[in-house]
Amino acid sequence: MPPHLSADRPAAQPPGRGSVDALISQARRLKGDVDAVRRDTPSDASDPQERWQRALYDLALHQLDDLDTHLGQLQEGPPLVSPAPTAVLPDRAEPPAPRRGSLLSRVGSAEWNLLTDEASWSGELYQILGRDPAAAPLTLDELPSLVLDEDRPKLTSMVTDCLVDAKPIDGEFRVVRPDGEARTVHMMGEPVLDSDGSTASMWAVLRDVSELRRCRSAVSETRDSLQRHRHQAQTEHRIAVELQEAVLPPWRGSLRLPHQGPETLDLAAHQLSSPPGALIGGDWYDVLELADGQTLLSVGDLTGHGVAVASGMATLLGAVRGMAMAGTQPGQLMSWLNQLLDATVQPALGSAVCCRYRPDTRTLTWAQAGHPAPLLFRDGTGRRLNAPDGVLLGATSGAVYAQAEETLEVGDLLVLHTDGLVPGRGATDSMQVLSDLGPRLDGAGAAQDCLRLIVDEFGDREREDDACVLVARVTS
Structure with a gap:
């Protein structure tokens, strides 16, 4: 801009040619660096975070182009x-x-x-x-x-x-x-x-400035889209948490069954949550006193995260409770759960362990669907129960699930858990790590004390998903 005639100060002197050349070199080097980072950035139109990043890179490149242009005008001379x-x-x-x-x-x-x-x-x-x-x-x-x-x-x-x-x-x-x-x-x-x-x-x-405004508009749109995406994720997370809390057993900590008569089982359960901000998974645990005096013990996990999975978990858990109350044996119960999951609109896979405990004979009848078998601790030594045949729920139509029986003794401790209780370990390693707790669990006494020991051991470990653990001590 030329100065007003009424200006009371002299115009600034133009910079020397050498300093302008140095600025041009710096601007072009910076533009090359930004363009290289932009090309290396993955482009996923469905991801608002990546759209936001690429829009910012485009905006920065346009600004650097303009800077290069104006410095070039200075370089041309007066x-x-x-x-x-x-x-x-x-x-x-x-x-x-x-x-x-x-x-x-x-x-x-x-x-x-x-x-x-x-x-x-x-x-x-x-x-x-x-x-x-x-x-x-x-x-x-x-x-x-x-x-x-x-x-x-x-x-x-x-x-x-x-x-x-x-x-x-x-x-x-x-x-x-x-x-x-x-x-x-x-x-x-x-x-x-x-x-x-x-x-x-x-x-x-x-x-x-049409391109510049287009880039700014893209940045604004992607920022708004990202904010909407975050708000939606927060809302879904809150709904999933509320749904999970609504369908899991109302009791927390320890439970003694049966409610009437002499105590036969001392129980405790806990859910180990994933890191803050992570999506809610489909893990569940359940204990239910049945009409015939037996007790239902179950844990399970539906693959995936979010509201849809929490809703699917609620459906499966409701079906488990209903069929168990109707007297369905664990093997048949798993077959019908598989049929239910296979018939859902959204395909999903699930794993589960379902046990019926008969206190008068201390007999545990159980079946599993692609799930870690329960651990039995007796006299300070832990072992996995021999698992009957059973594939993941929803993996194939018409699957048949076998069931097994185990006679328990007074003082035995049964531990049921979902995947992820021991983060970063396979099934074999997890079993060994848990089995090593045998002497300490034997001295812990009550189910709540045993659960606290397990949670203290594994609860602080970094995990990517939820995990549930259910502990049952045979008392008589």
Whole structure:
């Protein structure tokens, strides 16, 4: 911008050529680094986080392109001087001719002389507005004809403030080119005063910022999309937690069964949660006193995370309780659970262990579907029960599940758990780690004390998913 005639301080001196060359080298090196990072960033249109990142990279590249352009103008040297037509006017800078492949065509200049009603446009401004270079430049009265109707009041206000009140122009408006394309133009201008301080002309630089605005719009849209995505994830997490808490047994800590008569089982259970912010899984545990005096013990896990999985877990757990109350034996119960999961709209896989304990004979009848077998601790030694045949629930239609029996003794400790109780370990390693707790569990006594020992041992370990553990001590 040329200075006002009334300015009380001298114009800043242009930097030396060597310093400009150094700035250009730094800007281009930075632009290359940003472009390299952008190319290495994965592009997944379904991921709002990645869309947000790529939009920011695009915006940074456009800004660095503009910086390179302006530094290039400095490198070309001082502008040519052209005398004002009538009034005493300051020198007007004409941008250098655009170079092939550069972005200089995005910046143009214009001057409107109020004394002669003449206009002067640079060639770049013709390119920005899509005008024929052979045509006469538009006057200030004609310029609004290129502007969108809703933006015309803004342009009129800026020009009026500049000519009447000598206010600088700094604003944007949209123009429609002859080919019908709409472009966003940023205009910066100043009044040029004559010797008596009145406005003689207006000088302006107009810049095509359409791509810059497009990038900013993309950044804004992806930011909003990311915020919506986060809000949705938080809402789903809250719903899944509430659903999980609603369907798991209402008791927490220890439980003694039966409720009436002499105690036969001392029970305790706990759910080890995944890290804060992680999605809720489909793990469950359950203890239910049946009508015939037997006790149902079950743990299970439905694959996946989120509200849909928590809802599916609630469905399976409800089915387990209903069929157990109806007297269904564990093997048949697993077959019907498999049929139920196979018939759901959303395919899913699940694993489970279901046990019926008969206290008068201390007999445990159980079946499993692709799930770790219960551990039996007796006299300080732990072992896995020999698992009957059973595939994952939902893996195949018409699967048949065998069942097994185990006679327990007073003082025996039974531990049922879901995958993930011992993070980072396979089934064999997990069994060995748990079995090593045998002497300590034997001395722990009550089921709640045994559970606390297990939770203290594994609860603080970093895990990617939920896990459940159910402990039952035979008391009589």
